[in-house]
Amino acid sequence: MARMVIAVSGTPGTGKSIFARALAKKLGAKVIDLNALIEKKKIYRLDVDGTKIVNLPKMREEFVRAVRASRGPAVVEGLLAHLLPKRYLTHVVVLRTRPRILERRLRARKYSKTKTRENVEAEALDIILWEAVQIHGINRVYEIDATRLKPGATVKLFLDALAYKK
Numbered sequence: 773m774a775r776m777v778i779a780v781s782g783t784p785g786t787g788k789s790i791f792a793r794a795l796a797k798k799l800g801a802k803v804i805d806l807n808a809l810i811e812k813k814k815i816y817r818l819d820v821d822g823t824k825i826v827n828l829p830k831m832r833e834e835f836v837r838a839v840r841a842s843r844g845p846a847v848v849e850g851l852l853a854h855l856l857p858k859r860y861l862t863h864v865v866v867l868r869t870r871p872r873i874l875e876r877r878l879r880a881r882k883y884s885k886t887k888t889r890e891n892v893e894a895e896a897l898d899i900i901l902w903e904a905v906q907i908h909g910i911n912r913v914y915e916i917d918a919t920r921l922k923p924g925a926t927v928k929l930f931l932d933a934l935a936y937k938k
């Protein structure tokens with residue numbers, strides 16, 4: 773079987789980091805934290821309001837390097853994970869949260885009103901899901917509404933989907 777490289781994407785606050793860790797544990801996979809990679813390699817600039825603008829070609833390059841340098845299954849997580857090159861990913865998970873719940877979470881994380889609204893709107897408009905399907909095709913994209921699920925249950929849902937049980 774080909775090596776599994778699973779991207780986990782979603783709007784901030786949808787539970788990517790928690791899900792990725794739980795999934796990797798189940799699969800005995802390595803986690804590639806895209807945010808950490810972007811920080812470490814300093815492949816971003818800051819715009820006027822402090823938002824990170826990531827250099828996407830460099831991000832893809834560094835990701836490919838990281839994948840090639842490792843063996844076995846990998847889980848790569850971050851809100852840009854669905855923008856990674858198609859030929860290096862076997863599955864793309866897009867985590868979803870109902871906008872009203874997401875709004876609460878982002879406020880609890882001390883996001884500004886503007887940032888919270890932007891993210892809640894992006895979630896309501898299915899932006900990441902739409903981008904993921906455009907790039908990877910519907911057969912490789914797994915949308916999971918994790919609003920009411922515990923991380924373990926979300927992982928189980930995905931593994932069941934992989935096994936064609938769902």
Ligand SMILES: Nc1ncnc2c1ncn2[C@@H]1O[C@H](COP(=O)(O)OP(=O)(O)O)[C@@H](O)[C@H]1O
Pocket residue numbers: 782783784785786787788789790791877918919920921922923926
């Ligand atoms: N399925 C879930 N149900 C309830 N709370 C969750 C769930 N997944 C994540 N959370 C909470 O939401 C917040 C964001 O989770 P995190 O994994 O950091 O999201 P992301 O990496 O997508 O920004 C955390 O406070 C986490 O405890």
Ligand SMILES: [Mg+2]
Pocket residue numbers: 788789
């Ligand atoms: Mg995270």
